[in-house]
Amino acid sequence: MSNNKYLIIIPAFNEEENVGEVLKKVKEEANKISADIFVINDGSFDRTAELAEEEEVQIINLLTNQGNGAAVQTGFRIAVKRGYDFVVIIDADGQHDAGNLVELVDYAEKNCCDMVIGSRYLGKGLWKYPCLREIGVKFFSWLVSKVIKTKITDCTSGFRVIRHKVFSYFAKGANYPQQYPDADFIIAVGKLGFSIKEYQVLMHKRKQGLSMHRGIIRPLTYTLKMLVSVLCAVTSKRNDSRM
Amino acid sequence: MVIWENFLAIFLVILFLMYVLNLVGKKSLRVEFSICWVIVSIIILLGVIFNDLLLFVLELARQSGFFIWTMVVLIISMVFIIIDLSMSISKMKTAIKELTQEMAIMKFEEDENKTVK
16 A cells, blocks of 8 residues: 555444444454544434444544535545545445455555445445335436446445545535435536546445335435436536646 | 417426526525425426316316415415525525534544543
8 A cells, every 4th residue: 555544434323233343344454554444423312422432443423413425524524634645435334345445445546546436236246225226226327427427337335435636625515415425426526527436345235223215205305305416416517627 | 278378387387497406506405405396396387287177276266356366476475485495494504514513523623632631
């Protein structure tokens, strides 16, 4: 690895059942690249913060639940303040295999990418979503690919490596989507002229706890919000290639 | 409704929809608050397309004289008031998010400094 500084951001909301195990695995990988770890506790009302503290990682506690995007953006702000070169975002629910962390970072550096998305669809992924959700992911990934003219297979993957010039832009104000930074965020990054690539990663089914996309109403709401958000991202005038 | 009135109505609805999306694009309106307006636009569009049914309902109320026009003005006013409120709520939510993040970071740094000392 080079002399770059790496920060691993783990947004967490009510993940007491998963966070301990996730942190153990992430710490193991983080040591290989001397990365720092920040857990962003997004207003959890279970023992997420307490269990994260037991793993002796740094924790930032948001007083109230602000959404996954807001939690990640908090991590971006810390990364900008402390001069990190790369951030790695990994979920606290155990779906992202921490074993791919170093490979993802290595791929980003060697290929000079501004953002690398860990995709479950590029080969290794053993587990995929249920049918309807799978259709949704495929649809939005297709849409994103058409808009930014880069093949994206997994636009909803939260497992990402992001370079300083990208996260420093999205650390400000309302630039970063507060709730679901998925397809709309990728389109925004692409339209700003940053390079985006994907790398195959292993994903697991959530073992415990509740998904934020559970039930029928939540996925429907997500789909509607994402459609509107994507439409706005596509029609926005943010084509700033000076970044 | 004659055909040109149909087209005009459809055009106005689409214009309204574009206005809502523009507000979202300029971050004056949050995505979640735009959903109801998107749905309202679709309902109005359906009302225009299936205007026979709509006319039947209006005919029932026609006997009230000025009732219809008063209701129309009121409804339009309500729409603009609610849009304005939605924009305010959107701004406040963003501000709350910013404050929450800033407070969390400040608290973390304060605790960190205490540990160092």
